[in-house]
Amino acid sequence: MERREFIQQSGRLMAAGAIINHLATPALARTSPVTDSAAPHRNTIPDFSGALVYTTTVQKNGQSVRIHAISTGTVAVTRAFRRERGGDLLRKVNILIDSHFTEFMPVWVWVIEHPEGVIVVDTGENADVLNPDYFDQVGMLDRYINHKTIRFGITREQEIDRQLASLGIEPNRIRSVVMTHLHLDHTDGIRHFPKTEIVVARPEFLHPYNNLPELYPSWFKPRLVDYKTDSVDSFGKAVALTDAGDILLVATPGHTHHHSSVLFQADDAHYLFAGDTSYDQSQLLRGELAGVNANQKQTRQTYEVIQDYATRHPLVYLPSHDADAANRLVNRHVLLQPGISS
Template sequence: MRIHAIQTGTVAIKARQVSGKGSGSLRLINTILDKEWTEPLPIYVWVIEHPEGLIVIDTGETARAAEPGYFPWWHPYYKSVREAMRPEEEIGPQLRTLGLSPNDVRWVLLTHLHTDHAGGLHHFPKSQILVSRAEYQAARGFRGQVKGYLPQHWPTWFSPTLIDFAPEPFASFPQSYTLTKAGDIHLVATPGHTLGHYSVILQENDHVLFFAGDTSYTEQLMLEQSVDGVTSNIAVYRETSRQILAYLQSTPTVYLPSHDPDALERLVTRKAALPVSAQRVSGAKTEAHQWRTEKKTHAPC
């Protein structure tokens, strides 16, 4: 197998979104009103050249995010996001530079449906796209827009395969779904950042790669059990974080959140999150394919 890390632009968010303050609706208000911004964070997409087919985890952002009117003017959250993205940074063109075609992708695994993870959907009309049923139902229609999703920008052909996570424990996770016949890739329910969020676990020799989506913005925040500033259910978020930490403590794990600036290096070196997995085994060949933005273009809100 080969594993590729592809950066599809950057996003800067409020500092309180990374680690929140307050409870209930006050938590989101504190995030929106925060005057401190993060540095531009990467928007990573992960590509697995698997024997059973080409797999893409999340689709990154679209360059359309820079167009006037892409983000709804009436939604206060989008005043808390600054994205930088060029057309050539989208997932489709970047796959082609690797000698891969979007049409050859068998599975697209969407950890959740926020635009920086689903904006590149239009590149994959021939792929099987897997979304949790809970996430899809939460993101649809005007109610989805109120919650911060952008279903109005989904391709007209978008009809994902909906995953109902069975009560089949996988290590510390009570709900899971096995993707491959080889049994080396599992989807595990990790609600918290969104209601239907899931993560992807790839077994690689005697360690695993944990494609975390937005279960936390950095590895350190997960180790600290910090809670983000946009979750609607702190208790669920904390329980998911507890399950992930228990997994990191029991299994040699390379933890890869989508916006962690250090995730690329950890993937290349196979650096595990905790000392339990200090012995690194170099498994699949990794090719880091990372675009660097030369000019920042902030999406209007």
């Protein structure tokens, strides 16, 4: 279903008087960064309401590469948003009439300190999203949808520029910012990268789904990249992002029609920075679908592709809102054992 259809449904729903009370975002607490030496048990769900960084070091061709998971605030959505309720048409309506929200989930930004330069995957949220008038410029229906289905928790200190600075990563070290897709909790930090190359898959940029371009910086003109077919196992489409060819943008459609993920093929394991392919790893393994997805058939196919790749290579699966993703990153817990079919 395209965005126009979704908005038309929302308009009819609003005209019928389906209004949900929008509850206030809870106060934010602050936590300390976590690194390799102080990593919590993998089953521990940390408090994502403060600044939180997980760091691990992997090897690539004998060189050390640091990977950071940076929590840029939190997001909660209606339960029907995260988990499908009803058929293909009804699931969209249920997102808007659902009065129950999920727990607050992290909004991860991933940073790879690659020898060719730092690569940032997505940009997270910004604290202005908490302002009551933030969505005024996007139009009445889009404003209604976002106020009624999504809640954020973020402070200025949690935004990606401040957190990169705390890690000692200067803007001139950043090779590129790579976008998995163009939803606001992934694009609202773009404002902090005015002089950095921003990479988006061409079809995602030209044919987005439920994006809010009114919130983009006026200077936002990303470098559009085209996939090559059959260039990496399992994934039908991919394009190399490094000269070494060890970091790739791979097609993982479903959440949006042209959603991408970033694949880093390190020596010890491969790491898939998976955007919103699923909300957490268990959702992928159970074959459970999010209600908000653009195309459920594409999502199922993407699930199969990811699991097929995980049978061929040790794969650490890292969605953007998975509370346990950073623990899996630090502890190198793979999705499946290679050679064993799911």
